[in-house]
Amino acid sequence: MFSNAVDYDRTRILEAASHACARKRYRRASTLYRRVLAVEPNNMELHARLGPLLAATGRRFEAWASFDVCGRAAIAEKKLERATAIYREAARCLPREFQAWEQLAGVERLRARDQQALDALLEGRRKYRRRSHRPEAIALLRRAIEIAESNLDVVLDLSRLLARSDQESEAQLLLERLAQRSGGTRLRRLRGAQWRIAPTLANSWRWLHAALTARRDEPDLHGSHA
Secondary structure: OOOOHHHOOHHHHHHHHHHHHHOOOHHHHHHHHHHHHHHOOOOHHHHHHHHHHHHHOOOHHHHHHHHHHHHHHHHHOOOHHHHHHHHHHHHHHOOOOHHHHHHHHHHHHHOOOHHHHHHHHHHHHOOOOOHHHHHHHHHHHHHHHHHOOOOHHHHHHHHHHHHHOOOHHHHHHHHHHHHOOOOHHHHHHHHHHHHHHOOOHHHHHHHHHHHHHHHHHHHHHHHHOO
């Protein structure tokens, strides 16, 4: 079926691909869609259909290429909501594809939706839990810091991963910058993180001072929320 150019019938091929999808014959459907794409390489609708099929059959690199070409085309046409949907689907189908999370967050920022961009970056970070995934986790958290530099949980997470990746100096600098703008329990947590990275006498004193100050100020903090 459809063995050569003479057999090319676009309608029949697409119908066969749709039928193959319905029967969960994803490899067959992928082959058929790619036959049409060989003739229509700029058909974004077909690329959008192909991406999930390639992901389902383990062809991650090719799947991402299909998703990304769709997403970039949507951005070029200023269809940012469409681009968001494409990259969200890419992230769902390819949860370990770093660029999917990066691009999703980037489109959200183009839409002036920084909170959604931050949420995407942190969701992506949660996909990278293993030691071998630290570079990707660090990269996503670095981008998160660009959006929310005062987010305590993000700073603590990034500093911890940096320290475990032999980047203690950067981790300490990150913590110190936020510590300079913090107080109470927040400062105590930051000083504690600094001490765990480098349990020096100076860091011990900083943590103790922050702990005592937080305890002293605790009644006032509670009162301020009453």
